[in-house]
Amino acid sequence: MRFLRCHIAAFGGLKEKTLEFPTGLCEFCEPNGSGKSTLAAFIKAIFYGLSGERRRRLTENERELYTPWEGGRFGGFLEFETGGKRYRAERFFSPDDFCLTDLETGKRSNDYSEKLGDEIFGLDADSFLSSILMPAKSTGVSATAGLTAKLNDLSGEVFDICAYEDAVRLLDRERTSIALYRGEGGLLSREKDKMKETEALLQEATAAGEAAACEEREATLSEARRHEAEKALNDAEEALRRQKAAADIARRREELERMQKTLSSRQEEKKTLLSTFPAARIPAEGLTVLEAAAEKEEKARRDAADATTRLQIQLARHPNGFPTADDRKKLTEAHEKVESLQTKLSIAQDFPLPSESPMNRGFFLILSLILLTAGGVLGFSVSPLFFLLLLPAVMLAFPAISTLRVSRRLAEEAAKQTAEREALNRELLLAQKEKSDLQLALHLPGEDITAALEEADREADELRTCEEACEQARASLAAAVKEREALFSEAGLSSEESPRTALLRLREARAALSRIETEINDRRADAERLALSLPQEEVTAQDRTQEPLSPVTEQDILLLRSTLSRAGEEAATHRTRAAHYAALAEDLPALRRSLEESREAIDRLKDRKDTLDKAKKYLAEAKEALETRYLSTVRERFAQYAAGLSDGFLGESNLDISLSVGYLRGGKARSSLYFSSGWQAMTEICLRLALTDALYPTDPPPLILDDPFSLLDEKNLTACLSLLGKLAKERQILYLTAHPSRSTAGQN
Secondary structure, three states, X not given: OEEEEEEEEEEOOEEEEEEEOOOOEXXXXXXXXXXXXXXXXXXXXXXXXXOOOOOOOHHHOHHHHHOOOOOOOEEEEEEEEEOOEEEEEEEEEOOOEEEEEEOXXXXXXXXXXXXXXXXXXXXXXXXXXXXXXXXXXXXXXXXXXHHHHHHHOOHHHHHHXXXXXXXXXXXXXXXXXXXXXXXXXXXXXXXXXXXXXXXXXXXXXXXXXXXXHHHHHHHHHXXXXXXXXXXXXXXXXXXXXXXXXHHHHHHHHHHHHHHHHHHHHHHHHHHHHHHHOHHHHOOHHHHHHHHHHHHHHHHHHHHHHHHHHHHHHHHHHOOOXXXXXXXXXXXXXXXXXHHHHHHHHHHHHHOOOOOOOHHHHHHHHHHHHHHHHHHHHHHHHHOHHHHHHHHHXXXXXXXXXXXXXXXXXXXXXXXXXXXXXXXXXXXXXXXXXXXXXXXXXXXXXXXXXXXXXXXXXXHHHHHHHHHHHHHHHHXXXXXXXXXXXXXXXXXXXXXXXXXHHXXXXXXXXXXXXXXXXXXXXXHXXXXXXXXXXXXXXXXXXXXXXXXXXOOOOHHHHHHHHHHHHHHHHHHHHHHHHHHHHHHHHHOHHHHHHHHHHHHHHHHHHHHHHHHHHHHHHHHHHHHHHHHOOOHHHHHHHHHHHHHHHHOOOOOOEEEOOOOOEEEXXXXXXXXXXXXXXXXXXXXXXXXXXXXXXXXOOOOOOOEEEEOOOOXXXXXXXXXXXXXXXXXXXXXXXXXXXXXXXXOHHHHO
């Protein structure tokens, strides 16, 4: 058998990868992470599928480990040649699908099923990992059932070996159901326990009669003690009742005495209160009248105070009183004088001062021309020359003289009017000062004297009204005080205290008196009820006929009740035991029969247990004899490989039926586990090669080596690689390594 070609669509970290497998040694030397171990796992998955679906550890769950990170369907195909025919095995996962195709016909083949590895190699998956596939991390080599069956090379014996394991499990299950190999348990143990219980019951039944009689006697004694305790309990309860009744009567008498003392004390307190404050007896109607009189007096006092306050305010506003008739006359004359002067001054100021105007000048010019014309006519009639000489002088002199005269007269008139205005101003200032002084003295501000005088008249009327109201309030206050004093004197209240204080003391006294009287009534009613509940005589007629009992406490009652209960329980217990023992005595024949049956059952179970132990022993001897048939071939091939690879270092070896290897050192057999990791790896390589030689003497399958030489030193590595070259001439070998130093090309 040999592999031809594979295509990985997706598996672990590999995608769309196609590989050709030549005949002989097929080496893949690639760095870590390139997918060498994944390729080996892919080839195993094509033949056996993926395992460990329910395992939590990722390294044991192949389906979880090799599912691509992006998820989805994954798998591929492997083309191989076996039995003279070529096939293509396709297997995909998620969902799972398997297809085997005959490459010559191109059609689906039924030569092999989904259990391709079991049918082609004759091994299960665990046996495949222990022989054909050598992983980088050793998984160990163990004698699985598949390896044993294949080594024996008999299909019938394969069934016998598997049937052996089933038979052993059945024998163990049947054997442990009868008796456990270690500890107690099973039918035999339960039957022995049953027999012990039956023997104990039989012993109890033997003494059941005597025990029943003894228990009956004890029950009778317990009943007698119970009756005695019941009688003592009744007597004690009666005595306690009488004690409690007497104690209750004494307590009520003491309470009655305390009530009577309290009642007397409250009555004395009432007398003292009435003697010191007789007014406390006043009824509610009288108190209402007194409070109304006090409130009336307080209101009258407030009204009088308010009237007095208003009067004082009015008096404070006019400390000098109101203006008299003379004051009014003087103020009116001063006001009229000021107004007259202001009118004159206003009129004088309305007329402008005299001044030279063009009209005056024209008047004098016309007058001069008239005079000049008259003089000229007269002079011209006398002498024309004189007229001509005199005319210019007159024309120049006359206007000048006229202008001077007019200006002088106007200046005199203006000075006169100015003096008159100043005199009016001085007189007006004096009149205004006189008026202001009068207003200030009379407290009448403002310019409007009429309004000020009217306001003064109105305030004078208000003052008279306040005085009248004040007199009325004082009269009302005097009447209210007189009325209140009369009522307080009639009620017996002190007139030295304020009405409010007296009324407060009166209310407190009435409340105290009411409280005392209520308490007196309550105490009197309680005392009457308590007195009625007490017996008329110290000892009743029934108590006279009974003898006095000794004092009893509640603790005595509890102790007697406990004794009574315990006596009843003891009697019930003895009667229950007597009934039980009587029942056991009745079951004595049945117990003897049950004991005999248990002994017979124990003998049968012992015989059956011995038979099962012998059957298991004989089966183990037969299996050992069957398994030792293939050891000679494996031992021989292992010794050859070990001697060739170790150059005699490993020495004489020993291989048992469990495929455990040991070496002789110092006359003693030592397990391979005592050697270094490198020599342990050499031992496992030799053992796997020996197993494959023994498993497949003809047409060996390809070997898949996933870097198994990583722990070897240079010398041993050279020897192993040389051995690979020799083996590659006879079979196909897939050698996967991560380092060029472990490559066959590197060794060459």
